[in-house]
Structure formats: C-alpha cells, structure tokens
Amino acid sequence: MNYIFTFLILISIICAIINNRLDVAIDEMLKSATRAVQISFSLIGIMAFWLGIVKIAQNSGLMELFSKLVKKPLVFLMPDLKENPNALSNVALNISANALGLSNAATPFGIKAMDNMQEKNPNKNVATNSMCMFLAINTAGFQIVPAVVIAILSANGMSNPTQIILPTLIVTTIAFVSAIFFAKILEGRFE
C-alpha cells in the first residue's frame, strides 16, 4: 500500500507536468481532500440510524435466532465443526452480524471462531479446509442492506437510493454462492 500510494501520486504529478495541467491537478488535489471529509461527515446520520435499528435486533435476540438458523447449513459446509460447537456458534454469529451490516461487531466473532478452529488444528501454520471455507464466505461479504453505500448515495442527493438494495442483494448472493463453490472444489489441491 505504501508503494502504491507513493507511485500513484508521483506518476500523477509527472503526468500533470507533461500535460501542462499542474495548476488544475493541484487544485483538484486540495479540493478532493475537503470533499473526503464532507463525505465522511454526511455518513454519520444514516450510519447512526442503521446501527441503532440493528442494535434493537441484537438486544432482542433476533440476531442469535438468525445464527441458530444458519448453523445446520454451516455444518454441511464445514463438517469438522460438528465436534467444535464453540467455533460453529462464533462462525454463525459472525455471518449474522455481517448480514446485518455490522462489520465492527462481526470481526471479534470471526477472530474467536478462528481461535476455536486453531485449537483443533493439528498443523498450526497451515489453514484447515474449514478455515478456508469460512474465509471465502467472509470475503464474499454477504449483506442484506448495504447501509454505508446507501448513506453515501443519499448524502449526495440521489432521489431513491434504496433502488440499489435488490440488485446488490442478487449480486452478493451470487458472489456468496460462488465463494462456497470455489472453496469446495479447490479443497485438497493446495496441500
């Protein structure tokens, strides 16, 4: 990341000098920094609202109910979690929290799940198949409501920002299913 950052800025400044657009480029550079702060601040309202709603779901036990429902299909995907109930419930809670868009709450569950799986791992340096499956599922980022993105669109004045919910849900489901598919067919090919 350090090299990419440095490279991008240096190459831009060199290009700007060659194209004789240095004044425009510097002006844009300063303006965009201000714009970044404006975007972040404009997120606060909707983020706070959504996190508040989701906290109700957490406190009422809805999230735990949801995580109980996903346990059965999870055992099918990660068979060795049958003997590791702690790992299983942390994986389920992680996926439920992610589905609600609570990535901050999801990470601790995910790390605990990894810890529990590591305890039963015979080879501590190498990931187990279940760990790989869990990671692949996680990177697909299954989410019911993309709250942050909706917040950005709404803050910039889109008239009907919830129109992206269904297309996003379809795409994230496709990515989720293909993550499971790839994790399964690649199993055992990287020993």
Added chain:
Amino acid sequence: MIKFLNLLSLYILPLIIVFILIYALAKKTPAYESFVDGAKDGFSIAIKIIPYLIAIMVCTALLRASGAIDIVQNLLKPVLDFLKIPVETTLIMLTRSLSGSATLGVLGDIINQTGVNSYATKLAAVIAGSSETTFYVASVYFGSVGIKKFKHALLAGILADIVGIFAAIFVCSWFFL
C-alpha cells in the same frame, strides 16, 4: 417485471425495520434505549474512515486531473464499450478486493465526476455494496491466529470477487439500462 423489482427494493428496508421492531416488542426489549445505544457508534465509524478516504480520493483526483488515467482508460475503452461498462467504474473493480475505505473513496469520486443519478454511480454502488475486502479479511483473520499457509482461501475469495464483478455488470445493465 423491472417495475415490480424496483418496488421490491423500496419495500425491503421498511419491512426489515418493521420486523425488527415487532420482534423486539414481542420479546419486551427496550427498543428506544437499544436504538440510542447502537446509534452512538455511527459517529466513530464515520470519523474512522476519514484518513483513508482522503488518501484515496486525493490519489484518484490527481490521477484524473493530471490526465494519467486517460491513458489507461483509452486503452481499455473498446472492451468496456462492448460490455457496456462505464469507463469511470474500472478503478472500483480493482479497489474492492483491496480496501473497503478505498472503495468508498472511489465511489465518492465517481459520484462527483458523473453525477449521483448516472449509470456509472449505480454500478459502482452495487459493486461497493456487494463486496468485502478479500485481502483485509484474510490478513486479519489468519493473522490473528498465526496461520501462515493460506492454501486455497485467497484464490477462492478472488475468484468469487471476479464472479461478483461480472454479476454486478449484468444485473445492473438489466435493472438500470
């Protein structure tokens, strides 16, 4: 069909909220106190992404204003036109696997460049909303327990990301074009 689906999009969010509230009512959970407690985190999350957003948005603004990105985008243009992909969205397809905050920064840049109601913005929003950053998740989760050999985890994640990008292109052209 599309009209019905767009209507469905409109109803998903209120339905979820109503369901959460009724469930809380049935379980006698203090809804208002829970809401206020949860909403507190909104501020810290928004503040936390500021430095990342600045870094990425300054980079992309510089790349664009200096003309550097025109060179790359002109090379890719024939392929992109064929697939009906707006040229502005190429950057977000690369950042989505690397960094979530960077992806939001690029989304902000696309809105600023093409307008909030443009097709490019909608496609970029779907790409940003449907992904999690593969490399970040891998380094946090495997790093936390000291796993050094990732085996097929990263490859599966990246292949799923690629499928996700193509799915986004097709679903969006169906919904919004």
